[in-house]
Amino acid sequence: MNPNSLPEKPLTANMNMKDGELRAKTVYFFERKDGTVFATELSEAWNLYARNRNVKLIGTGDGQAFFKALMESREIFRTKGLEAAQQHIRNGQEAELAACRGKIIPPPNQDKIGNGAHLLG
Numbered sequence: 001m002n003p004n005s006l007p008e009k010p011l012t013a014n015m016n017m018k019d020g021e022l023r024a025k026t027v028y029f030f031e032r033k034d035g036t037v038f039a040t041e042l043s044e045a046w047n048l049y050a051r052n053r054n055v056k057l058i059g060t061g062d063g064q065a066f067f068k069a070l071m072e073s074r075e076i077f078r079t080k081g082l083e084a085a086q087q088h089i090r091n092g093q094e095a096e097l098a099a100c101r102g103k104i105i106p107p108p109n110q111d112k113i114g115n116g117a118h119l120l121g
Contacts, residue, residue: 010052013043017083024062024063024064024067025042025063025067025069026041026042026060026061026062026063027039027040027041027060027061027063027066027096027100028040028041028042028045028048028049028057028059028060028107029057029058029059029060029096029097029100029101030045030048030049030055030056030058030109031055031056032054033054033055033056037097038057039096039097041094042107042110043110045057045107046108046109046110046111049106050105050109050111054105057106058101058102058104058105059097059101059102059103059104060100060103060104060105061096061097061099061100061103062100063093064096065096065099065106066089066092066093066094066095066096067092068092068095069088069091069092069093069095070089070092071091072092073085073086073088073089077087087111
């Protein structure tokens with residue numbers, strides 16, 4: 001496995017969600033000291049960014065590439081099965097990382113009240 005790639009782990013997604021329930025969310029990619037990369041959403045990103053010195057923020061994305069892959073995976077799941085859909089979702093996460101690597105936008109400070117972070121989520 002490439003040390004800069006996302007870890008291969010089982011992905012789960014509820015394929016029965018209605019279209020209006022899913023939307024793209026801002027995603028923050030962090031890198032551990034051993035070179036592994038992982039994605040988080042706003043709720044976890046601030047704590048990692050502000051308090052964890054064992055990881056560094058390597059990119060911030062709008063989540064569109066991953067969201068597109070997630071939506072396409074519904075049809076792939078129906079026609080080709082679960083494993084193909086999971087792989088498509090992984091590929092979407094890789095595409096999201098490639099698109100936002102180096103675009104560093106720190107997460108909003110979640111320790112302040114009234115910072116408007118709830119609008120980004």
